[in-house]
Amino acid sequence: MESVKNQEQLLSERFEVAYNQVHDALRGLVKINDDRFVVLVKVGAKRYQVIETFKKDLEQYAKLRNAIVHEKIEVGFYIAEPNEKVVIHIEKIANILSQPNYALSIASKDVVYFDDRDKILKVTSAIKDHGYSKFPVYQNNKCIGLLTSSSIVKWLARNMKNGSVNLANIRIFDIMKFEKAHPIDFVSKEINIFEVENIFEKSHKKKQKLECVIITENGRPEEKPLGIVTPWDLIEIDYTVE
Template sequence: MDSSNSREFLKDFNEIENYLKNKHNKGNYMSFHALVDKASQRNDRIVKRYLQDLKEIAELRNAIVHTYTEEVLAEPTDYVVELIEEIRSRLVVPPTVERFIKDVVTFHEDTTLREVLRNMKNKEYSQFPVVDQQKLVKTLVTDSGVANWLASHLNEESISIKGVQVKDLLPFDKRKQNYRFIPKEMSVYEAQDRFAQAAERGEKLVALIITKNGASTERILGIVTPWDVMET
């Protein structure tokens, strides 16, 4: 029987096991099942997603190792080999938020409301970073701020946006500080967790600002929204 599937399976299994040991248990020996449970309890998103698969894979691994002679008695199917490779790649080499690095439309406090509205329409974004002269992010201007500013003028016979600037919108924008800075090396799954954890706390986190090391004193490299990571 061709044992190529077994070799690939065991290679990926060992990488997963080493990853779990290094990240979740650097002390005494723990079984694979215990490592998986510990990682799940620590809210490791990928382990939790594949929890049952990992436990079943461990059983298959034991069958292969215990009978691994010249005659392989437990040969993984192509499906299982593809599954463990998928898990390995997501755990060991997860995609990072670098995929969201690109030129970001930013505004200054003296940017006009007309320019904000034009970009919201053309780009279909709901928030934009507001930067200073050194191009460091100081706040956000969001669709919520624009809507609240307009609502505050509803009693007027007509509303003119002539001369209105970003700095006029900010006092009306409750979401302007609802962002966090993250490093470009952060995994997409950790970014997902940031949004999920904020929601659990009852916070409305609308954006993650990517900088080189996750510092607010560094220039913006990209921006991540909940919609960006929803399907990852």
């Protein structure tokens, strides 16, 4: 009987520890003046997909936590007990929020990029081989923007004669003249998923469409791209835990 009681107490203690870890992580992520758990969850769910994924669970866990902590009859005696499945689940959530993956883990890593002096035929081959539609372009070893397949089509439309165009001597800088500016950002490989989400969120608040975030060694445009994160990459993150 005593071992059962100790096991129940251990589950309650584990739940409290995990709950507090989640609370601390929410404070660090959401960063508002209201410190209440449920408020942090509500506000955070609008900013971060991961919090939205666990929103209903966290709201229920807040109620359970109140029952566990505020309705104690005496030290070490809990009026409500979480079951093991609940404890394991909130511990997994705490781990995800407290130790987020690096953004590089969700980035497209086989980055195809070009120098602006490269021939455009090199780009069309890459489109055929990889199916990509956007490519970082470098000038003097510094990223100067993105080349998109749509700008190539626009250039072709303007330069086509009698239904054809000779691309043999056309270089990327010829096409870049027709390329509109695409907002991009550069971050170091140490940045985590939540920080990248925040970058896109800030851009959205400014009513700017951030095309992508390019990950480099130290977050500088002069460095080789290690990965690219687009808004679509964030949407496809699977935060669910069994």
